[in-house]
Amino acid sequence: MKRSLKSKNRKKRILVDIYYLHVAQTGIRTYTEALIESVQSAVDPQFEYIISPSYASIKSSTFFKGKTPKWKNLLYQLLYFLRKAVVLPILTHWHRCDLVFSPDILSPLWARGVKISVIHDAAFWENPDHYNPRWRRYFLSLLDLSLRRNAQVVTITEYSKKQLQKHLNIPRLPVHVVYPATNLVAKSTFKSERPLQSPYFLHVGVMEKRKNLVTLVRAYEHFLKETGKTDVKLVLVGQRGPRKELDDYDNVIHEIDRLRLRDQVILPGFVSREVLESYYQHAFVYIFPSLNEGFGMPILEAFSYKIPVIISNQGALREVGGEAVLYPKDNSAKAFAKEMEKLVKGKEVRNSLVERGEKRLKSFSGTQFLDKLEKVFSAETW
Known part of the structure; x- marks a missing residue:
């Protein structure tokens, strides 16, 4: 009787699988x-x-971190899939779990309790050329298998939910939207030394094709032609894409050279957190032209530094930015350039966006995130 009472009153147990942090980057x-x-x-x-x-x-x-040889990558993949197929299911029984939560998309193939996968976007289906075709087919087959029984999905925007429901094609699979935590707050007014003496547009991120940076370079060239403000630079912070099929670095450099913008476009590469903060603190405008995102964390990062933001006309980014961002009617270079001009010419527009950005940031606090996530857990465990 005592044992039964103890079991009844205990808190429900959630196993959170963070094995993917060995290699996760973004x-x-x-x-x-x-x-x-x-x-x-x-x-x-x-x-x-x-x-x-x-x-x-x-x-x-540090074994799997950084630039690793091919054999380490293969070893990680083997251990990762072994964990999902064997180790993680055993752990759910060992810990007597009521739910297993996988922030890295793939749930275990079987488990004690409910399985919840976090699928951030529909990139696997909408950008198949970004992945090795054999690996992609294998991964998606495992994902489909893991979601067929006793499973749920959490995603990060209503936009992503609509896309996932279309591609997953699993009737009656519950898909919940919970905005992720950023744990970002408005930064203090203290500013470090300026990385550039000139005002500048800023973009931060790896140079992948989906980030649409070639269009941003062209937009910047249109901006220079229309305004003549050659003192305003463009800064692209970040390194090459993680895989050859994703990387857009060479195309970006080619476009910079073709448009003769070597003196105007600054490429710091990968920088330390301290240097990155300096670039954020002194940026004139943050531009996020990406064409494929499930969320858009850089938008909120820019809000925290009180920078006005321009995004692409893309569903998830518009949802995250709300009324605190500008975006073009279409995603052409000329349309982006017009939005860039607005923020150079209008101080009132800039100030209004900064104020709205600070308010918007509060919708993505860690407390709200955990509260909403636990509501999903409460509804689905027992």
């Missing part, structure tokens, strides 16, 4: 780390969270 890494921080800082979480593997051990490990 969106999934930010999402997972924000989740861990939200759980660790929660005063009285509704659930008992089991983080696996240990977050401390992953942070201290």
Whole structure:
């Protein structure tokens, strides 16, 4: 009787699989780390969270991080899929879990309790050329199998939900929208030394084809022609894309050379966090022209530094930015240039966007994120 009462009163157990942090670089890494921080800082979480593997051990490990040889990449893939097929299911029984939560898209093939996958966007279906075709087919077949039984999906925008429901094609599969935590707040007014003496448009991110940076370079050239403001530079912070089929660096450089903009476009490459903060603090405008995003974390990052933002005319980015951003009627270079001109000519427009951005940022707090996520857990565990 005592044992039964104890079992009844215990908190529901959530196993959070963070193994992908060994190699994650961008969106999934930010999402997972924000989740861990939200759980660790929660005063009285509704659930008992089991983080696996240990977050401390992953942070201290460098074996799979950075530029790795092919054999390490293959080893990681083998261990990753072995974990999803065997190790993680066993762990759910070992810990007597009520739910297993996978921020890295793929749920275990079987598990004790409900399985919830976080699928950030529909890139696997909408950009198949960005992935090795054999690997993509294998991954999607495992994803489909993992979602067929006792499974749920969490995604990060209403836009992504619509796209996923179209591509997953699994009737009655619940798909929940929970805006992710950014744990970003408006930065202090203290500013570091300027990285450039000139005002500049800023973009931060790896140079992948979907980021649409060639169009941004062309838009900047149109801006210079229309305004004659050659003192305003364009800064593209970031390194090459992680894979050859994704990388757009050579095309960006070619366009800069073709338009004779070598002196106007600054390419710092990968920079330290301290240097990156300096670029954000002194930016004139942040521009995010990406054509394929499930969310758009750089928008909120720019809001935190009180920078006006221009985005592409893309569903997820418009949803995240709300009324605090500008975007072109279409995604042509000339249309982007017109929005750039607005912010150079209109101080009132700039100030209004900054004020709206600060308010919009509050919708993505860690507290709100965990509260909404736990509502999903509460509805689906038992």
